[in-house]
Amino acid sequence: MRVTAKAGVGIVAAGLVLTGCAAGSTGGSDGGSENVTISYTNFISNGGNEENLQTIVDAFEEENAGITVEVTTLPYADYATALQTDVAAGTVSDVFDIEYGGFAEYQANGVLAELDVEDPSVYRQSVLEAYQADGAQYALPSSFSTVVLFYNKDLFDAAGLDYPSADWTWSEELAAAEALTDQDAGVWGDHQPVSFFEFYKVLAQNGGQFLNDDGTAVAFNTPEGIEAAEWLVEKSGTVMPTIEQGQGTPDFDTELFTSGNLAMLHTGIWMFGAFADVPFGWDIAVEPGNTQQASALFSNGVAVSADSENQEAAQAFAEFLTSSDVMVQIRLDAGWELPAISDEAELESYLTRGDPENRQAVFDSLDEVALQPVVGEGQQEMQDIMSEELVEAQAGRKSVEDALASAEERINAVIGG
CATH class of the missing domain: 3.40.190.10 (Periplasmic binding protein-like II)
Incomplete structure (x- = not known):
């Protein structure tokens, strides 16, 4: 894999300066409470995949007793403005969607928590690396095209x-x-x-x-x-x-x-x-x-707020949302964008879904990518x-x-x- 275009970080928007307030979490800190509630704001499910997202959330909650996920879904056209407003006010959700095009600015502002990914190999490396800075991971890819x-x-x-x-x-x-x-x-x-x-x-x-x-x-x-x-x-x-x-x-x-x-x-x-x-x-x-x-690689990702009081639970949800078997199956069944996972065996059904015949080219195109x-x-x-x-x-x-x-x-x- 080779990433063949540079992505630079330049001017930082004043509206994204953190206020130092706590993130929009309703539960206690990790390890200090049996029951934790984390918030997740997204645009990826808007327009027809809200129920599919809820199925993933339900599966996560079933596997992670004591963690509840509160979901807010916004239209794509409103999302960027709403996220900037929440960041400036210190009310950003524990977990939130992020586009690759906005990643560098939020990361430079300290908005994103550094993630200790349990198994980075489960992700397509070229897509995973799009959300890295100085060798550290600051978001996880939820989909790509x-x-x-x-x-x-x-x-x-x-x-x-x-x-x-x-x-x-x-x-x-x-x-x-x-x-x-x-x-x-x-x-x-x-x-x-x-x-x-x-x-x-x-x-x-x-x-x-x-x-x-x-x-x-x-x-x-x-x-x-x-x-x-x-x-x-x-x-x-x-x-x-x-x-x-x-x-x-x-x-x-x-x-x-x-x-x-x-x-x-x-x-x-x-x-x-x-x-x-x-x-x-x-x-x-x-x-x-x-x-x-x-x-050209386009991707949506999932980030954890640097101010989240429940970062362990938030990261667990972010990883489930972007790499779990449940998520993969639901996305493939619904035709809901492609998950950025590395296991081609899990994606085999995608390769045989009719035209185009050479769907393998979708994955081959990830071998050498040009980032925006x-x-x-x-x-x-x-x-x-x-x-x-x-x-x-x-x-x-x-x-x-x-x-x-x-x-x-x-x-x-x-x-x-």
Whole structure:
């Protein structure tokens, strides 16, 4: 396993400064009471998995007599604001959900308790390591998803081309995309969003990194970065539609693929359901790289409050919620995101659930991952600037070199580099 992109910690939001108050626990300290109540605030179950979460909680309570878990479920859209408010007020739950993108900021503020994981080997190491800082564990991964290469088997068959394979590089992908593109017929060979989220990944695939080692400045304005940006923007109008043709608009790529007019699509495994009933054969492969492979990894995690009065019980619940057999079975049965466990035997049923046939690629994509660069309160502005500058290059209003130079200057001004 190799993590191929740096995740830096920069500016810390003032609203996250701890007040020193105790966490929102209703029970006594560990070891000082037979009965302990811990609180858990989440967004992962909102929208249809509330009962599934309760089943996991019930199983935990049955195995851990004397520990009661009080669950609060919030909509994803409200969760980040609510968590920041609770942290600032000192009322954060004993256990709470956290996205990888927000992990570094909370960890830098001392919000998260350091965890002594009983058996780290039960987790996928690349996902587990996403929630580490200075060699210590500060959250546990509850689920993951990755970006892979989707492809239309019928279009490949009609063109007499071999399907994408695990050893493909950018050059093989581009050659296939060129052969499959028929603009007169409205058929395109490839689609990859021109955005921050794709750029940091292809940068890693080309041996570069988005931030410097300590996360205080960008490091993408390099030959590797220029080549990575060119890989994205030069597809437009050649093997991928232009902005004027709709590229970049919401759901454009999904509709193009489901219509049968797109041969290859870079997107996440969360799209399996959306493509389940398309009238053509399709499958997936690990995304090609240039000098190496690197797949974008997205993950939700579970953290324990550093101020929890019941940290032992809280950590026991966090581990059960992220690694127990009960949790794995419920998630797989419900199609409720993938658990970040290492035992592939437990996940075997996932591999045989129909299209895509090559579901093994989901797990293979974890061998080398590109983690989202994170900087703190300037995160959204950094992402927006990068996407804006790449689109300027895609539209031909700037050269790639000028776009990256501008992005470097603007982002460094935001993050203090």
